[in-house]
Structures are given as C-alpha cells and as structure tokens.
Amino acid sequence: MLVKSFGCAIQGITATPITIEVNVDQGIQFSMVGLPDNAVKESHQRIEAALRNIGYKFPRQKIIINMAPADIRKEGSSYDLPIAIGLLAASEQLTTDVLDKYIIMGELSLDGSLQPIKGALPIAIEARNNGFKGFILPAVNAREAAIVNDLEVYGIDTLKEVIQYLEGSIHIAPMIINTREEFYSHLDNYEFDFSDVKGQENIKRALEIAAAGGHNVILIGPPGAGKTMLAKRLPSILPPLNLREALETTKIHSVAGKMEPEASLISIRPFRSPHHTISDVALVGGGGNPQPGEISLANNGVLFLDELPEFKRTVLEVLRQPLEDRVITISRAKFSVTYPASFMLIAAMNPCPCGYYNHPEKDCVCGPGIVQKYLNKISGPLLDRIDIHVEVVPVPFRELTSMRQSEKSTTIRERVTKARLVQEERYKESKNIHCNAQMSSKMLRQICQITDEGHNLLKTAMEKLSLSARAFDRILKVSRTIADLDNSADIKTEHLAEAIHYRSLDRETWGG
Secondary structure: OEEEEEEEEEEOOEEEEEEEEEEEEOOOOEEEEOOEOHHHHOHHHHHHHHHHHOOOOOOOOEEEEEEEOOOOOEOOOOOHHHHHHHHHHHOOOOOOOOHHHEEEOOEEOOOOEEEOOOOHHHHHHHHHHOOOOEEEEEHHHHHHHOOOOOOEEEEEOEHHHHHHHHHOOOOOOOEOOOHHHHHHHOOOOOOOOHHHOOOOHHHHHHHHHHHHHOOOEEEEOOOOOOHHHHHHOHHHHOOOOOHHHHHHHHHHHHHOOOOOOOOOOOOOOOEEOOOOOOOHHHHHEEOOOOEEOHHHHOOOOEEEEOOHHHOOHHHHHOOHHHHHHOEEEEEOOOOEEEEEOOOEEEEEEOOOOOOOOOOOOOOOOOOOOHHHHHHOOOOHHHHOOOOEEEEOOOOOHHHHOOOOOOOOHHHHHHHHHHHHHHHHHHOOOOOOOOOHHHOOHHHHHHHOOEOHHHHHHHHHHHHHOOEOOOHHHHHHHHHHHHHHHOOOOOEOHHHHHHHHHOEHHHEOOOOO
C-alpha cells in the first residue's frame, strides 16, 4: 500500500515542501531513497523502538521510502514523525484520510515522545503558502510556528497523541498566538540600560550618534574603563524592531536552533558577542550543511567583537564584504544559500598589549613601535568600514560615587528614532539604503554638502591632525547624522568638528 505524508526541508532561511512516499509490499527489504543523510537513515531504529514502546508494530515487509524531490538533500532528525505516520498508514495500522492536509515534523525519542525541531517558523510559513490546513509539530515549538496567521498549528507531545488526533479519537485545540500583541508586549525587555552607567557622557554621545546613523564603532581604552559595559547597552537605544525585521530575525534563530523553549517572536534586537578564538566559518556561517554564522544571528542587531586585535586576521578579513553588502552568500558545489547580515559592528580593544597607552595615570611599559604593531593587527580596509573611533578613559571616583541619575535608554532611543525617521524619508527612493552609514560615495556628494567655512575646517583638520584620505567620507557621514540628531537640515561647522573628533585611529600620530 502506498501512502504519502508531507514535511519540509530547510535551505537557508526558507523551507521547501517534501513529499514522503511510503510503500509497504510483500518482501523483507527496507530502502530509503531521496538523498537522506545519516541522521535521516538512522530514523529506522528510532521509529522501530518508538512504535514498539507505544503498542504498534514496525512492518516486517518490503518497505520503500522515497523523499521527493529526490535532488534536495534531506538532513536532520525531524523527519522521524512523518516517516513513522506514513509507515503506520501504509501498513494499515492507522486509518485516516487527512494526511494530505498537514505538514508533519518532529524527532522521535525511543519512548515515543517528540523532541524539538529547527526551523519551525520558516516551515510554518511555507505550509501556509502551499495551502496546507495545519502543521503538526512538537509542543515546545508550537508558539514559534503559531505566529503565522491562517494556519492551524498543533503542538503535540507524543507520537501516540498524533496517531489518535489523525484518527479523530481525540480533539486537540490549535495553538493561537496574537502576533502583534506578542510582538509589542516585549519591545522594551532589555536587560541593560544606560542609566546604570556612571559618567562616560562622551562615550554615550558617540554611541547615540552611531545608533542614529547605523555607524560602526570601535572603542579604544584601558582595561576596566567600561568598554564592554557600554557596548552591551547599545541595543537598548536602537530603534525598535518592526514586525518584518522581527520575523526575519526569528527565522534565522529558528533555523540555527537558537530559539528558547516555548519562545515565539524575537522582538528585541539581538546582541552577539563571539569569543576571539572563533573560526571564520563560525563567524560568517557555513559547514557541510550551511548554517547561519554569528553575523547572521546578529542581523538587525549588534555584533560585538571584544579584544579586536586578538581575533585571527583571517576571521576579521571575512567581515569586509558582509559589512558592505549586508548579506552573506555561502556557495557549495550543487547549491548556494544567502543569509541576511545587516548588523552594526561595535569593537573594543586595548590601545596596546599592556593596555595603558595614553592612560591619564598609569605608564605604558610597551617598547618603541609595539603600539603601532599592535594596531596593525587590524587591517586598513576593515578600519575603513568603521566610522566612529572613540577613546575611553577610566571613570573618576567622584563620578562613580555620584548620586546623579543618568539618562535612561528610553529617552536616548526617542532621539535616535526621530533621527532614523528623517533618514527613512531621505532615502525612501533608494533601495536597500535606510540610514546614513549605508550612503554610497555618489549620494554623499549630493546629501552631505558643506559650507565654505566647513570646507576650511575640514582642510585644516586633515593637515593639522594628519588624517588619512579615507577619513574624509566617514567624517561627512557622521556629521550628517549629528545634524539629523540636531534636527538641522544643513551640516554646520559644529557638526563637522564633532565628527572630526571621532577619528582617533586615522591620525598618523596615533601609536607614536
């Protein structure tokens, strides 16, 4: 007897419907075809034990399982459940006529319980797009899939319950989530707030400018100055995610298996902080079955690289293209996948190996040329993509013990959001450009026009501070953002002066 059940294969952050054809006939052979990987082939043993432990029999006949389309590789253990249901129906142990109405996915334990799967959200979206009535999956993933409207999502705990539901002997209510209510109820759930930070007003100002224009930042300062503490609070002042960004972010984390149990929609901007021992593949994504890397998990949020010079050179160099293109394409011999990678980069580093170069109180013990050699671990092309360089100094004791209340993140975020709205209006005709940091050189000349006085200031700064040529465009972009925060249509001299201040590492005098 031939029976068909339906599942989905994940490719990138999208899903492809898979038809699982199970044919049970006379004989004793077991065959599984359609490019299954080892995890799918091992389902034979898991299904056999699970069926026996819930009172059913694994058919002792000739079984052929075909997973179509046969040219797409099937990977992972989430095909256990649709294969098991197909086997029961084909061996006439399960009587149902609704298999063609459901996408079914789930990993089986040996006792018949269902384990979590990856990619529940993109599978649910594909199920709805292909006209399926419902999606049957493990209960722990149900909230994640239920944010998709016009699809009945059934979270079930065991194989036996799935069988009983398909036979109609029990009723299971579909999971219902109000997507918009779920989204808006968690928009402000940030763990860290800028009101916790004592002093460092100049650094807070720099991060506010970075958030308003989408600029990448590097913080340079001695150990214990507060670089990491400030970086962790950056997501709390970024504009709130919109629903489209939240869905895209949730899809990436779902495919990577990074969703928390019983989670639904990610509604706060992600903050990813990989250790400096990370490999280039782990950072940008890849592997035999390409998975999202840290830059994609930071999509629509912040990627924080602490101790930047300690990262391997090859790891830092792979960042250059994603920083420009805001996507990463991973190619293999037979296919390629593209993951979004639109993130803000914030990096932190000590100014030298000992950490005390330019410290107001402690002396640097590094020898001649060591500071410059340490900085040279970061390539010029990567520094070229970082708009704002900020020197962080330790907080004086009087500010640490001050009782004065610091400004809250919500107040700063209001100013940032207003500046972003100005930029959205400015770039509404430009595809894939949403903030000042993404401006092309051609647009820069049109949008960042300066007065003769400003031109003279820039010329003097370039000569006196020995600024490199690459600093010119970055100064104009940052000054445009400062003007937007100031609600000014024109770039004024004071906006340029502040932007020039944020180019520390471009000075030829840096590092001696």
